Amino acid sequence: MAKKKKEQKKITKKLLNKYRLVILNEDTFEERISFKLTRLNVFVLVMITTVVLISCTTFLIAFTPLREYIPGYSSTSLDLKASRLVTTADSLKAVINVRQEYFNSIKKVLNGEVKTVEFDIDSALQSQKLNPQEVDLNPSEEDIQLREEVSREDKYSLFESEKSSAGFSLFPPVQGSITSLYDANEKHYAVDIAVPKDTPVKAAAAGTVIFAEWTSETGHVIILDHGNNLLTVYKHNASLTKQQGEQVKEGEVIATAGSTGELSTGPHLHFELWKDGYHTDPSKFIDFE
Template sequence: MGKKKKEQKRIAKKLLNKYRLVILNEDTFEERVSFKLNRLNVFVIVSITGIFLIAFTTILIAFTPLREYIPGYSSTSLNLKAAKLESTTDSLNQVMRVNQTYYNSILKVLTGDVKTVEFDIDSAIQSQKLNPEEVDLSPSEADIQLREEVAREDKYSLFSGDKTVADFSWFPPVEGTITSGFDVNEKHFGIDVAVPKDAPIKSAASGTVLLAEWTADTGHVIIVEHGNDIITVYKHNSSLTKRQGEKVKAGEVIATAGSTGELSTGPHLHFELWRNGYPTDPTNFIDFE
């Protein structure tokens, strides 16, 4: 035990032995600065300095933009851009899914492969949205006041915002004898009107050409969109005079009659009228004879 105590005293004496650090002028040997130190003081000062440097560096990296210059740390601006791009990409994918469903429905109209109403673009858009049960749909006080104001303004409006098929002024695309009528059970979603070859086919109402192309079954086909989810379809034409995206007026020539496509047996026009994806009997609104 005595030996151990002596060893401890010797170590303590070494730590507490005082030393003098002197800085002299080399030419005159004049004493400029002097410090009294011991090993314990030096150890404490070095330890505190190290801890301070580590803490300062950590704060500098964690709470300042300087961390972006350290390899391995991502830039804040890049993170924001990445989040924005991810959101934009998700929105574009959603729009593409809706449009693809819509185009698939149009192709089914062209080929006649439609059993019942399978598509409504409004319902497709709604399906991409949140479940209303998960969202608070109760109107706010400001919303209620706005609705009342709009209702008062619309009370005496002369125009209706949503037209039905009956609200349109329809123009007969051709005049002739109806050889095959509208029959959903037979998957005949329009009517066949016998006309001379190369007779002019006219647009039943003003609108935009949604599609103008050739198909093996129905030959030259043109589809015109008239707004309010109403479209008209003209099949088995010998040629088309309008292209996709062009604006047309009611009664304007858009094609010439023919007998193109594998499903045609003679010169005629196969005409279809659709509303919200539902086929409608055109003879309820248009006089072809």
């Protein structure tokens, strides 16, 4: 242990021993500059100098154009120029291919293989831009479902400006032949759809049953409130499956078609659509056939 302490003191003494660095005039031996140094000072000075040099070099490489002269680095402008050159080369290649096809057509005429040149440069240029053989034009299953959904929204949305606020689309309550169209002049504010008796009548959209009663003229009647001042009315039903105050989902069965009421002439659904207190032609928003 004593020997170890002795060696440590010896090393410390060497590090702290003072030396003098003197610069003399060679002819006159006149002292010009002198420095008092220790080994520890020299070590610290060398480390600081090394750190400063590394930091300066890193800064020059990272934040100045000097990095462009280092292999492996490239500037943004050079990348843009390279991209433009690639695009230009592709365009030139397409033009050369078109010209070659045109020359081949002329060659066939000169050789007597064909009598006239049937070549459209515009069509050839367009074919060079996009090769249909390389593009998969078959829609995916997700794409088909999205197209159908958008198609239904565009077709059955009552008002385009209120599509997002309404949050639903209108679907046909029944599928059948229209026997009587909407005619405001004749005060027929509905569409009559002929269907077999006891055909399920479905809700055109989600809503609340605000009326479900029997009337002498229109038989079993059910009215749904869908919010946004939108009402749908279903008349001449054989029976009702929902009561006043119940909540229904779109497509849920709310009645069965029939021919009840004094004004009915056969099994059908009398369907009305009211918006903001005004009657509206349902066939403009729903495809019943």
